[in-house]
Amino acid sequence: MSFFKRMNKKQWIGLVFATVIIFYDMLLYSIIIPLTSYYETTFHASPTLIGILFSSYSVTLLLTTTYFGQLTDRIGRKKPIIIGLIGMTVSTILFAHPLNFEMLIIARALQGIASAATWTAALALIADLFNEKERAIAMGFAITSMSAGTLLGAPIGGFLVEFGGYQAPFYTTSLLLLVTMVLGIFYLKDEERPVIQETSVKTWDLLRQREVLWILAIMVIAEGALTMLEPVLPMYLTEVFDANTIFVGLMFGAMTLAYGIMAPVSGALINKYHPSRVVLTGLLLSGVTLPFVVLAQSTIQLVAALFILGGSISLAVSPTLTMLGNSQSSSNQSSYGTLYSLFNIFFAVAAIIGPFFGGVLTDVFTSKITIIIASGGILLGTLGLWLSSKKVYLQRHRVKSSEANIP
Known part of the structure:
Protein backbone atom coordinates (compact mmCIF):
# COMPACT_ATOMS: atom_id res chain seq x y z
CA MET A 1 0.00 0.00 0.00
CA SER A 2 1.20 3.52 -0.76
CA PHE A 3 0.41 4.51 2.83
CA PHE A 4 3.10 2.17 4.15
CA LYS A 5 5.60 3.18 1.48
CA ARG A 6 5.29 6.83 2.47
CA MET A 7 5.90 6.16 6.16
CA ASN A 8 9.28 7.13 7.60
CA LYS A 9 11.10 5.26 10.38
CA LYS A 10 9.64 7.39 13.18
CA GLN A 11 6.10 6.88 11.87
CA TRP A 12 6.64 3.11 11.62
CA ILE A 13 7.92 2.87 15.18
CA GLY A 14 5.20 5.13 16.58
CA LEU A 15 2.35 3.33 14.81
CA VAL A 16 3.63 -0.13 15.77
CA PHE A 17 4.05 0.83 19.42
CA ALA A 18 0.65 2.56 19.59
CA THR A 19 -1.25 -0.34 18.02
CA VAL A 20 0.59 -2.98 20.08
CA ILE A 21 -0.09 -1.09 23.33
CA ILE A 22 -3.79 -0.71 22.53
CA PHE A 23 -3.90 -4.40 21.62
CA TYR A 24 -2.33 -5.36 24.97
CA ASP A 25 -4.76 -3.16 26.86
CA MET A 26 -7.86 -4.74 25.35
CA LEU A 27 -6.31 -8.20 25.60
CA LEU A 28 -5.86 -7.69 29.35
CA TYR A 29 -9.36 -6.20 29.56
CA SER A 30 -11.00 -9.37 28.23
CA ILE A 31 -8.48 -12.05 29.29
CA ILE A 32 -10.20 -12.52 32.67
CA ILE A 33 -13.61 -13.28 31.12
CA PRO A 34 -13.09 -17.08 31.16
CA LEU A 35 -11.87 -16.83 34.77
CA THR A 36 -15.20 -15.60 36.14
CA SER A 37 -16.26 -19.03 37.38
CA TYR A 38 -12.83 -19.51 38.99
CA TYR A 39 -13.27 -16.31 41.00
CA GLU A 40 -16.80 -17.31 41.99
CA THR A 41 -15.56 -20.67 43.27
CA THR A 42 -12.25 -19.61 44.82
CA PHE A 43 -13.35 -16.37 46.49
CA HIS A 44 -17.11 -17.15 46.77
CA ALA A 45 -17.72 -13.94 44.81
CA SER A 46 -21.35 -12.99 44.18
CA PRO A 47 -22.57 -11.71 40.78
CA THR A 48 -22.56 -8.22 42.29
CA LEU A 49 -18.89 -8.51 43.24
CA ILE A 50 -18.04 -9.87 39.79
CA GLY A 51 -19.83 -6.87 38.31
CA ILE A 52 -17.82 -4.52 40.53
CA LEU A 53 -14.62 -6.25 39.39
CA PHE A 54 -15.40 -5.68 35.72
CA SER A 55 -16.72 -2.11 36.14
CA SER A 56 -13.80 -0.91 38.30
CA TYR A 57 -11.73 -0.62 35.12
CA SER A 58 -14.17 1.83 33.52
CA VAL A 59 -14.56 3.83 36.73
CA THR A 60 -10.84 4.53 37.19
CA LEU A 61 -10.42 5.11 33.46
CA LEU A 62 -13.17 7.72 33.69
CA LEU A 63 -11.68 9.40 36.76
CA THR A 64 -8.04 9.63 35.61
CA THR A 65 -8.11 10.06 31.86
CA THR A 66 -8.41 13.87 31.97
CA TYR A 67 -5.32 14.10 34.17
CA PHE A 68 -3.27 11.93 31.82
CA GLY A 69 -4.56 13.82 28.79
CA GLN A 70 -3.25 17.09 30.21
CA LEU A 71 -0.05 15.39 31.39
CA THR A 72 0.76 14.02 27.95
CA ASP A 73 0.28 17.50 26.47
CA ARG A 74 2.76 18.89 28.99
CA ILE A 75 5.54 16.30 29.03
CA GLY A 76 5.10 14.51 25.70
CA ARG A 77 3.73 11.12 24.69
CA LYS A 78 6.61 8.76 25.54
CA LYS A 79 6.69 9.16 29.33
CA PRO A 80 2.94 8.54 29.90
CA ILE A 81 3.17 5.47 27.66
CA ILE A 82 6.05 4.06 29.75
CA ILE A 83 4.21 4.96 32.98
CA GLY A 84 1.11 3.20 31.69
CA LEU A 85 3.07 0.09 30.69
CA ILE A 86 4.55 -0.07 34.19
CA GLY A 87 1.05 0.18 35.68
CA MET A 88 -0.30 -2.51 33.35
CA THR A 89 2.59 -4.83 34.30
CA VAL A 90 2.03 -4.32 38.04
CA SER A 91 -1.73 -4.88 37.71
CA THR A 92 -1.12 -8.07 35.72
CA ILE A 93 1.27 -9.42 38.38
CA LEU A 94 -1.32 -8.64 41.06
CA PHE A 95 -3.88 -10.64 39.08
CA ALA A 96 -1.48 -13.59 39.04
CA HIS A 97 -1.23 -13.74 42.85
CA PRO A 98 -4.46 -12.43 44.44
CA LEU A 99 -4.57 -12.85 48.20
CA ASN A 100 -8.28 -12.03 48.24
CA PHE A 101 -11.01 -10.71 45.97
CA GLU A 102 -10.40 -7.12 47.03
CA MET A 103 -6.90 -7.37 45.56
CA LEU A 104 -8.43 -8.35 42.22
CA ILE A 105 -10.59 -5.22 42.29
CA ILE A 106 -7.53 -3.11 43.09
CA ALA A 107 -5.62 -4.74 40.22
CA ARG A 108 -8.51 -4.10 37.82
CA ALA A 109 -8.76 -0.48 38.95
CA LEU A 110 -5.01 -0.03 38.46
CA GLN A 111 -5.39 -1.43 34.97
CA GLY A 112 -7.96 1.28 34.22
CA ILE A 113 -5.57 3.98 35.45
CA ALA A 114 -2.75 2.55 33.34
CA SER A 115 -5.04 2.41 30.31
CA ALA A 116 -5.93 6.06 30.77
CA ALA A 117 -2.21 6.85 30.35
CA THR A 118 -1.41 4.50 27.47
CA TRP A 119 -4.58 5.02 25.41
CA THR A 120 -4.49 8.81 25.59
CA ALA A 121 -0.76 9.09 24.85
CA ALA A 122 -0.80 6.42 22.11
CA LEU A 123 -3.68 8.07 20.22
CA ALA A 124 -2.09 11.50 20.63
CA LEU A 125 1.19 10.08 19.27
CA ILE A 126 -0.56 8.81 16.13
CA ALA A 127 -2.21 12.21 15.68
CA ASP A 128 1.21 13.87 16.01
CA LEU A 129 2.94 11.62 13.49
CA PHE A 130 0.42 11.64 10.64
CA ASN A 131 -1.20 14.40 8.64
CA GLU A 132 -4.94 14.78 8.16
CA LYS A 133 -5.37 12.23 5.35
CA GLU A 134 -2.85 9.69 6.65
CA ARG A 135 -4.31 9.94 10.15
CA ALA A 136 -7.56 8.32 9.04
CA ILE A 137 -5.79 5.13 7.96
CA ALA A 138 -3.45 5.09 10.98
CA MET A 139 -6.35 5.47 13.42
CA GLY A 140 -8.13 2.65 11.58
CA PHE A 141 -5.27 0.32 12.46
CA ALA A 142 -5.47 1.48 16.08
CA ILE A 143 -9.16 0.56 16.17
CA THR A 144 -8.39 -2.78 14.49
CA SER A 145 -5.82 -3.58 17.20
CA MET A 146 -8.44 -2.74 19.83
CA SER A 147 -10.91 -5.14 18.23
CA ALA A 148 -8.25 -7.85 17.87
CA GLY A 149 -7.35 -7.57 21.55
CA THR A 150 -11.00 -7.74 22.57
CA LEU A 151 -11.65 -10.70 20.28
CA LEU A 152 -8.57 -12.72 21.27
CA GLY A 153 -8.45 -11.95 25.01
CA ALA A 154 -11.01 -14.50 26.19
CA PRO A 155 -9.88 -17.43 23.99
CA ILE A 156 -6.17 -16.79 24.71
CA GLY A 157 -6.90 -16.55 28.43
CA GLY A 158 -8.92 -19.77 28.35
CA PHE A 159 -6.25 -21.62 26.34
CA LEU A 160 -3.37 -20.56 28.61
CA VAL A 161 -5.31 -21.42 31.77
CA GLU A 162 -6.25 -24.81 30.33
CA PHE A 163 -2.66 -25.78 29.54
CA GLY A 164 -0.62 -23.74 32.02
CA GLY A 165 -2.80 -23.07 35.02
CA TYR A 166 -4.32 -19.91 36.45
CA GLN A 167 -1.11 -17.83 36.44
CA ALA A 168 -0.16 -18.66 32.82
CA PRO A 169 -2.02 -15.81 31.04
CA PHE A 170 -0.72 -13.25 33.52
CA TYR A 171 2.90 -14.42 33.42
CA THR A 172 2.79 -14.42 29.61
CA THR A 173 1.32 -10.95 29.26
CA SER A 174 3.62 -9.55 31.98
CA LEU A 175 6.64 -10.72 30.00
CA LEU A 176 5.29 -9.17 26.80
CA LEU A 177 4.60 -5.89 28.60
CA LEU A 178 8.12 -5.79 30.04
CA VAL A 179 9.69 -6.40 26.62
CA THR A 180 7.52 -3.69 25.06
CA MET A 181 8.40 -1.26 27.86
CA VAL A 182 12.16 -1.80 27.42
CA LEU A 183 11.92 -1.40 23.64
CA GLY A 184 9.83 1.73 24.12
CA ILE A 185 12.44 3.30 26.39
CA PHE A 186 15.12 2.89 23.72
CA TYR A 187 13.24 3.34 20.45
CA LEU A 188 10.09 5.40 21.04
CA LYS A 189 10.52 9.10 20.24
CA ASP A 190 8.21 12.05 20.74
CA GLU A 191 7.23 14.06 17.69
CA GLU A 192 8.26 17.70 17.86
CA ARG A 193 5.23 19.71 18.89
CA PRO A 194 4.49 23.38 19.39
CA VAL A 195 5.58 24.75 22.76
CA ILE A 196 2.51 24.91 25.01
CA GLN A 197 1.57 28.41 26.04
CA GLU A 198 -0.50 29.32 29.07
CA THR A 199 -3.45 29.76 26.72
CA SER A 200 -3.34 26.09 25.64
CA VAL A 201 -6.65 24.37 25.04
Whole structure:
Protein backbone atom coordinates (compact mmCIF):
# COMPACT_ATOMS: atom_id res chain seq x y z
CA MET A 1 0.00 0.00 0.00
CA SER A 2 1.20 3.52 -0.76
CA PHE A 3 0.41 4.51 2.83
CA PHE A 4 3.10 2.17 4.15
CA LYS A 5 5.60 3.18 1.48
CA ARG A 6 5.29 6.83 2.47
CA MET A 7 5.90 6.16 6.16
CA ASN A 8 9.28 7.13 7.60
CA LYS A 9 11.10 5.26 10.38
CA LYS A 10 9.64 7.39 13.18
CA GLN A 11 6.10 6.88 11.87
CA TRP A 12 6.64 3.11 11.62
CA ILE A 13 7.92 2.87 15.18
CA GLY A 14 5.20 5.13 16.58
CA LEU A 15 2.35 3.33 14.81
CA VAL A 16 3.63 -0.13 15.77
CA PHE A 17 4.05 0.83 19.42
CA ALA A 18 0.65 2.56 19.59
CA THR A 19 -1.25 -0.34 18.02
CA VAL A 20 0.59 -2.98 20.08
CA ILE A 21 -0.09 -1.09 23.33
CA ILE A 22 -3.79 -0.71 22.53
CA PHE A 23 -3.90 -4.40 21.62
CA TYR A 24 -2.33 -5.36 24.97
CA ASP A 25 -4.76 -3.16 26.86
CA MET A 26 -7.86 -4.74 25.35
CA LEU A 27 -6.31 -8.20 25.60
CA LEU A 28 -5.86 -7.69 29.35
CA TYR A 29 -9.36 -6.20 29.56
CA SER A 30 -11.00 -9.37 28.23
CA ILE A 31 -8.48 -12.05 29.29
CA ILE A 32 -10.20 -12.52 32.67
CA ILE A 33 -13.61 -13.28 31.12
CA PRO A 34 -13.09 -17.08 31.16
CA LEU A 35 -11.87 -16.83 34.77
CA THR A 36 -15.20 -15.60 36.14
CA SER A 37 -16.26 -19.03 37.38
CA TYR A 38 -12.83 -19.51 38.99
CA TYR A 39 -13.27 -16.31 41.00
CA GLU A 40 -16.80 -17.31 41.99
CA THR A 41 -15.56 -20.67 43.27
CA THR A 42 -12.25 -19.61 44.82
CA PHE A 43 -13.35 -16.37 46.49
CA HIS A 44 -17.11 -17.15 46.77
CA ALA A 45 -17.72 -13.94 44.81
CA SER A 46 -21.35 -12.99 44.18
CA PRO A 47 -22.57 -11.71 40.78
CA THR A 48 -22.56 -8.22 42.29
CA LEU A 49 -18.89 -8.51 43.24
CA ILE A 50 -18.04 -9.87 39.79
CA GLY A 51 -19.83 -6.87 38.31
CA ILE A 52 -17.82 -4.52 40.53
CA LEU A 53 -14.62 -6.25 39.39
CA PHE A 54 -15.40 -5.68 35.72
CA SER A 55 -16.72 -2.11 36.14
CA SER A 56 -13.80 -0.91 38.30
CA TYR A 57 -11.73 -0.62 35.12
CA SER A 58 -14.17 1.83 33.52
CA VAL A 59 -14.56 3.83 36.73
CA THR A 60 -10.84 4.53 37.19
CA LEU A 61 -10.42 5.11 33.46
CA LEU A 62 -13.17 7.72 33.69
CA LEU A 63 -11.68 9.40 36.76
CA THR A 64 -8.04 9.63 35.61
CA THR A 65 -8.11 10.06 31.86
CA THR A 66 -8.41 13.87 31.97
CA TYR A 67 -5.32 14.10 34.17
CA PHE A 68 -3.27 11.93 31.82
CA GLY A 69 -4.56 13.82 28.79
CA GLN A 70 -3.25 17.09 30.21
CA LEU A 71 -0.05 15.39 31.39
CA THR A 72 0.76 14.02 27.95
CA ASP A 73 0.28 17.50 26.47
CA ARG A 74 2.76 18.89 28.99
CA ILE A 75 5.54 16.30 29.03
CA GLY A 76 5.10 14.51 25.70
CA ARG A 77 3.73 11.12 24.69
CA LYS A 78 6.61 8.76 25.54
CA LYS A 79 6.69 9.16 29.33
CA PRO A 80 2.94 8.54 29.90
CA ILE A 81 3.17 5.47 27.66
CA ILE A 82 6.05 4.06 29.75
CA ILE A 83 4.21 4.96 32.98
CA GLY A 84 1.11 3.20 31.69
CA LEU A 85 3.07 0.09 30.69
CA ILE A 86 4.55 -0.07 34.19
CA GLY A 87 1.05 0.18 35.68
CA MET A 88 -0.30 -2.51 33.35
CA THR A 89 2.59 -4.83 34.30
CA VAL A 90 2.03 -4.32 38.04
CA SER A 91 -1.73 -4.88 37.71
CA THR A 92 -1.12 -8.07 35.72
CA ILE A 93 1.27 -9.42 38.38
CA LEU A 94 -1.32 -8.64 41.06
CA PHE A 95 -3.88 -10.64 39.08
CA ALA A 96 -1.48 -13.59 39.04
CA HIS A 97 -1.23 -13.74 42.85
CA PRO A 98 -4.46 -12.43 44.44
CA LEU A 99 -4.57 -12.85 48.20
CA ASN A 100 -8.28 -12.03 48.24
CA PHE A 101 -11.01 -10.71 45.97
CA GLU A 102 -10.40 -7.12 47.03
CA MET A 103 -6.90 -7.37 45.56
CA LEU A 104 -8.43 -8.35 42.22
CA ILE A 105 -10.59 -5.22 42.29
CA ILE A 106 -7.53 -3.11 43.09
CA ALA A 107 -5.62 -4.74 40.22
CA ARG A 108 -8.51 -4.10 37.82
CA ALA A 109 -8.76 -0.48 38.95
CA LEU A 110 -5.01 -0.03 38.46
CA GLN A 111 -5.39 -1.43 34.97
CA GLY A 112 -7.96 1.28 34.22
CA ILE A 113 -5.57 3.98 35.45
CA ALA A 114 -2.75 2.55 33.34
CA SER A 115 -5.04 2.41 30.31
CA ALA A 116 -5.93 6.06 30.77
CA ALA A 117 -2.21 6.85 30.35
CA THR A 118 -1.41 4.50 27.47
CA TRP A 119 -4.58 5.02 25.41
CA THR A 120 -4.49 8.81 25.59
CA ALA A 121 -0.76 9.09 24.85
CA ALA A 122 -0.80 6.42 22.11
CA LEU A 123 -3.68 8.07 20.22
CA ALA A 124 -2.09 11.50 20.63
CA LEU A 125 1.19 10.08 19.27
CA ILE A 126 -0.56 8.81 16.13
CA ALA A 127 -2.21 12.21 15.68
CA ASP A 128 1.21 13.87 16.01
CA LEU A 129 2.94 11.62 13.49
CA PHE A 130 0.42 11.64 10.64
CA ASN A 131 -1.20 14.40 8.64
CA GLU A 132 -4.94 14.78 8.16
CA LYS A 133 -5.37 12.23 5.35
CA GLU A 134 -2.85 9.69 6.65
CA ARG A 135 -4.31 9.94 10.15
CA ALA A 136 -7.56 8.32 9.04
CA ILE A 137 -5.79 5.13 7.96
CA ALA A 138 -3.45 5.09 10.98
CA MET A 139 -6.35 5.47 13.42
CA GLY A 140 -8.13 2.65 11.58
CA PHE A 141 -5.27 0.32 12.46
CA ALA A 142 -5.47 1.48 16.08
CA ILE A 143 -9.16 0.56 16.17
CA THR A 144 -8.39 -2.78 14.49
CA SER A 145 -5.82 -3.58 17.20
CA MET A 146 -8.44 -2.74 19.83
CA SER A 147 -10.91 -5.14 18.23
CA ALA A 148 -8.25 -7.85 17.87
CA GLY A 149 -7.35 -7.57 21.55
CA THR A 150 -11.00 -7.74 22.57
CA LEU A 151 -11.65 -10.70 20.28
CA LEU A 152 -8.57 -12.72 21.27
CA GLY A 153 -8.45 -11.95 25.01
CA ALA A 154 -11.01 -14.50 26.19
CA PRO A 155 -9.88 -17.43 23.99
CA ILE A 156 -6.17 -16.79 24.71
CA GLY A 157 -6.90 -16.55 28.43
CA GLY A 158 -8.92 -19.77 28.35
CA PHE A 159 -6.25 -21.62 26.34
CA LEU A 160 -3.37 -20.56 28.61
CA VAL A 161 -5.31 -21.42 31.77
CA GLU A 162 -6.25 -24.81 30.33
CA PHE A 163 -2.66 -25.78 29.54
CA GLY A 164 -0.62 -23.74 32.02
CA GLY A 165 -2.80 -23.07 35.02
CA TYR A 166 -4.32 -19.91 36.45
CA GLN A 167 -1.11 -17.83 36.44
CA ALA A 168 -0.16 -18.66 32.82
CA PRO A 169 -2.02 -15.81 31.04
CA PHE A 170 -0.72 -13.25 33.52
CA TYR A 171 2.90 -14.42 33.42
CA THR A 172 2.79 -14.42 29.61
CA THR A 173 1.32 -10.95 29.26
CA SER A 174 3.62 -9.55 31.98
CA LEU A 175 6.64 -10.72 30.00
CA LEU A 176 5.29 -9.17 26.80
CA LEU A 177 4.60 -5.89 28.60
CA LEU A 178 8.12 -5.79 30.04
CA VAL A 179 9.69 -6.40 26.62
CA THR A 180 7.52 -3.69 25.06
CA MET A 181 8.40 -1.26 27.86
CA VAL A 182 12.16 -1.80 27.42
CA LEU A 183 11.92 -1.40 23.64
CA GLY A 184 9.83 1.73 24.12
CA ILE A 185 12.44 3.30 26.39
CA PHE A 186 15.12 2.89 23.72
CA TYR A 187 13.24 3.34 20.45
CA LEU A 188 10.09 5.40 21.04
CA LYS A 189 10.52 9.10 20.24
CA ASP A 190 8.21 12.05 20.74
CA GLU A 191 7.23 14.06 17.69
CA GLU A 192 8.26 17.70 17.86
CA ARG A 193 5.23 19.71 18.89
CA PRO A 194 4.49 23.38 19.39
CA VAL A 195 5.58 24.75 22.76
CA ILE A 196 2.51 24.91 25.01
CA GLN A 197 1.57 28.41 26.04
CA GLU A 198 -0.50 29.32 29.07
CA THR A 199 -3.45 29.76 26.72
CA SER A 200 -3.34 26.09 25.64
CA VAL A 201 -6.65 24.37 25.04
CA LYS A 202 -8.28 22.90 28.15
CA THR A 203 -10.92 20.20 28.48
CA TRP A 204 -13.72 22.73 28.96
CA ASP A 205 -12.58 24.68 25.88
CA LEU A 206 -12.86 21.53 23.78
CA LEU A 207 -16.29 20.68 25.19
CA ARG A 208 -17.52 24.09 24.09
CA GLN A 209 -16.73 23.21 20.47
CA ARG A 210 -19.88 21.98 18.73
CA GLU A 211 -17.96 19.75 16.35
CA VAL A 212 -16.16 17.94 19.18
CA LEU A 213 -19.44 17.31 21.02
CA TRP A 214 -21.10 16.15 17.80
CA ILE A 215 -18.32 13.61 17.15
CA LEU A 216 -18.38 12.36 20.73
CA ALA A 217 -22.17 11.96 20.53
CA ILE A 218 -21.75 9.65 17.53
CA MET A 219 -19.32 7.51 19.49
CA VAL A 220 -21.49 7.37 22.63
CA ILE A 221 -24.61 6.27 20.73
CA ALA A 222 -22.80 3.59 18.72
CA GLU A 223 -20.63 2.26 21.56
CA GLY A 224 -23.56 2.47 23.97
CA ALA A 225 -25.54 0.19 21.67
CA LEU A 226 -22.61 -2.22 21.40
CA THR A 227 -22.01 -2.43 25.17
CA MET A 228 -25.76 -2.70 25.78
CA LEU A 229 -25.63 -6.02 23.95
CA GLU A 230 -23.04 -7.46 26.38
CA PRO A 231 -25.61 -8.40 29.08
CA VAL A 232 -28.71 -8.50 26.83
CA LEU A 233 -27.64 -10.60 23.84
CA PRO A 234 -26.46 -13.64 25.87
CA MET A 235 -29.83 -13.77 27.64
CA TYR A 236 -31.66 -13.59 24.29
CA LEU A 237 -29.45 -16.27 22.72
CA THR A 238 -29.98 -18.55 25.71
CA GLU A 239 -33.76 -18.09 25.59
CA VAL A 240 -34.22 -18.47 21.81
CA PHE A 241 -31.27 -20.56 20.58
CA ASP A 242 -30.61 -22.53 23.80
CA ALA A 243 -27.05 -21.23 23.49
CA ASN A 244 -24.11 -22.35 25.57
CA THR A 245 -21.08 -20.19 26.41
CA ILE A 246 -19.17 -21.29 23.31
CA PHE A 247 -22.07 -20.31 21.03
CA VAL A 248 -22.40 -16.92 22.73
CA GLY A 249 -18.67 -16.32 22.38
CA LEU A 250 -18.74 -17.16 18.68
CA MET A 251 -21.64 -14.76 18.08
CA PHE A 252 -19.79 -11.92 19.78
CA GLY A 253 -16.69 -12.99 17.87
CA ALA A 254 -18.51 -12.55 14.54
CA MET A 255 -19.53 -9.04 15.53
CA THR A 256 -16.06 -8.11 16.79
CA LEU A 257 -14.38 -9.54 13.69
CA ALA A 258 -16.55 -7.37 11.42
CA TYR A 259 -15.79 -4.36 13.65
CA GLY A 260 -12.06 -4.89 13.19
CA ILE A 261 -12.26 -5.46 9.44
CA MET A 262 -14.28 -2.30 8.87
CA ALA A 263 -11.99 -0.04 10.97
CA PRO A 264 -9.22 0.54 8.37
CA VAL A 265 -11.79 0.58 5.55
CA SER A 266 -13.58 3.47 7.23
CA GLY A 267 -10.31 5.40 7.22
CA ALA A 268 -10.18 5.23 3.44
CA LEU A 269 -13.87 6.15 3.16
CA ILE A 270 -13.59 9.38 5.17
CA ASN A 271 -10.73 10.45 2.89
CA LYS A 272 -13.01 9.98 -0.10
CA TYR A 273 -16.35 11.14 1.31
CA HIS A 274 -17.37 13.71 3.90
CA PRO A 275 -16.66 12.16 7.33
CA SER A 276 -20.05 13.14 8.76
CA ARG A 277 -21.82 11.22 5.98
CA VAL A 278 -19.71 8.12 6.65
CA VAL A 279 -20.35 8.00 10.40
CA LEU A 280 -24.05 8.82 10.02
CA THR A 281 -24.38 6.04 7.44
CA GLY A 282 -22.77 3.65 9.91
CA LEU A 283 -25.11 4.78 12.69
CA LEU A 284 -28.16 4.47 10.42
CA LEU A 285 -27.16 0.96 9.33
CA SER A 286 -26.65 0.01 12.99
CA GLY A 287 -30.19 1.06 13.86
CA VAL A 288 -31.66 -0.67 10.83
CA THR A 289 -29.69 -3.90 11.34
CA LEU A 290 -30.25 -4.32 15.10
CA PRO A 291 -33.86 -5.65 14.85
CA PHE A 292 -32.71 -8.38 12.45
CA VAL A 293 -30.68 -9.86 15.32
CA VAL A 294 -33.94 -10.78 17.08
CA LEU A 295 -35.77 -11.56 13.83
CA ALA A 296 -33.20 -14.18 12.75
CA GLN A 297 -34.70 -17.65 12.45
CA SER A 298 -31.46 -19.58 12.01
CA THR A 299 -27.84 -19.46 13.11
CA ILE A 300 -26.70 -18.36 9.64
CA GLN A 301 -29.15 -15.45 9.66
CA LEU A 302 -28.03 -14.51 13.17
CA VAL A 303 -24.34 -14.54 12.21
CA ALA A 304 -25.08 -12.43 9.14
CA ALA A 305 -27.05 -9.88 11.18
CA LEU A 306 -24.36 -9.64 13.87
CA PHE A 307 -21.59 -9.38 11.28
CA ILE A 308 -23.34 -6.49 9.51
CA LEU A 309 -24.11 -4.88 12.87
CA GLY A 310 -20.47 -5.06 13.97
CA GLY A 311 -19.29 -3.54 10.69
CA SER A 312 -21.92 -0.80 10.88
CA ILE A 313 -20.98 0.20 14.43
CA SER A 314 -17.31 0.26 13.40
CA LEU A 315 -18.18 2.49 10.45
CA ALA A 316 -19.75 4.92 12.92
CA VAL A 317 -17.12 4.73 15.67
CA SER A 318 -13.74 4.20 13.95
CA PRO A 319 -13.61 7.53 12.07
CA THR A 320 -14.35 9.51 15.25
CA LEU A 321 -10.72 9.24 16.35
CA THR A 322 -9.53 10.85 13.13
CA MET A 323 -12.34 13.37 13.10
CA LEU A 324 -11.43 14.53 16.60
CA GLY A 325 -7.82 15.11 15.56
CA ASN A 326 -8.86 16.90 12.38
CA SER A 327 -11.28 19.13 14.28
CA GLN A 328 -8.33 21.07 15.71
CA SER A 329 -6.14 23.48 13.78
CA SER A 330 -2.39 22.83 13.48
CA SER A 331 -1.81 25.49 16.12
CA ASN A 332 -3.69 23.30 18.61
CA GLN A 333 -1.56 20.19 17.97
CA SER A 334 -0.37 20.33 21.56
CA SER A 335 -3.94 19.66 22.76
CA TYR A 336 -4.20 16.15 21.26
CA GLY A 337 -3.65 14.52 24.66
CA THR A 338 -6.51 16.45 26.23
CA LEU A 339 -8.63 15.83 23.14
CA TYR A 340 -8.21 12.05 23.24
CA SER A 341 -8.72 11.99 26.99
CA LEU A 342 -12.24 13.22 26.17
CA PHE A 343 -12.64 10.24 23.84
CA ASN A 344 -11.67 7.93 26.72
CA ILE A 345 -14.10 9.67 29.07
CA PHE A 346 -17.07 9.38 26.72
CA PHE A 347 -16.03 5.83 25.78
CA ALA A 348 -16.10 4.90 29.48
CA VAL A 349 -19.48 6.61 29.91
CA ALA A 350 -20.89 4.60 27.01
CA ALA A 351 -19.45 1.41 28.53
CA ILE A 352 -21.23 2.18 31.80
CA ILE A 353 -24.64 3.41 30.65
CA GLY A 354 -25.07 0.88 27.81
CA PRO A 355 -25.13 -2.26 29.99
CA PHE A 356 -27.01 -0.43 32.76
CA PHE A 357 -29.94 0.63 30.58
CA GLY A 358 -29.84 -2.70 28.76
CA GLY A 359 -30.24 -4.54 32.06
CA VAL A 360 -32.98 -2.21 33.36
CA LEU A 361 -35.02 -2.43 30.15
CA THR A 362 -34.68 -6.21 30.08
CA ASP A 363 -35.96 -6.40 33.66
CA VAL A 364 -38.98 -4.28 32.71
CA PHE A 365 -39.66 -5.85 29.30
CA THR A 366 -37.76 -8.68 27.58
CA SER A 367 -34.37 -8.93 25.92
CA LYS A 368 -36.04 -8.95 22.49
CA ILE A 369 -38.04 -5.78 23.16
CA THR A 370 -34.97 -4.13 24.69
CA ILE A 371 -33.00 -4.67 21.47
CA ILE A 372 -35.87 -3.23 19.41
CA ILE A 373 -36.10 -0.19 21.72
CA ALA A 374 -32.34 0.30 21.32
CA SER A 375 -32.80 0.25 17.55
CA GLY A 376 -35.38 3.02 17.79
CA GLY A 377 -33.08 5.05 20.03
CA ILE A 378 -30.22 4.76 17.53
CA LEU A 379 -32.44 5.86 14.64
CA LEU A 380 -33.75 8.86 16.62
CA GLY A 381 -30.19 9.78 17.55
CA THR A 382 -29.12 9.50 13.92
CA LEU A 383 -31.92 11.83 12.87
CA GLY A 384 -30.98 14.42 15.48
CA LEU A 385 -27.29 14.29 14.58
CA TRP A 386 -28.09 14.56 10.86
CA LEU A 387 -30.25 17.65 11.44
CA SER A 388 -27.48 19.28 13.50
CA SER A 389 -24.58 18.26 11.25
CA LYS A 390 -25.06 21.05 8.72
CA LYS A 391 -24.91 23.72 11.42
CA VAL A 392 -21.82 22.11 13.01
CA TYR A 393 -19.81 21.82 9.81
CA LEU A 394 -20.97 25.17 8.43
CA GLN A 395 -19.54 26.74 11.58
CA ARG A 396 -16.26 24.89 11.06
CA HIS A 397 -16.09 26.08 7.44
CA ARG A 398 -16.51 29.68 8.60
CA VAL A 399 -13.78 29.28 11.22
CA LYS A 400 -11.36 27.82 8.68
CA SER A 401 -12.18 30.58 6.20
CA SER A 402 -11.50 33.27 8.79
CA GLU A 403 -8.19 31.60 9.74
CA ALA A 404 -7.17 31.44 6.10
CA ASN A 405 -7.78 35.18 5.73
CA ILE A 406 -5.51 36.04 8.67
CA PRO A 407 -2.26 37.39 7.23
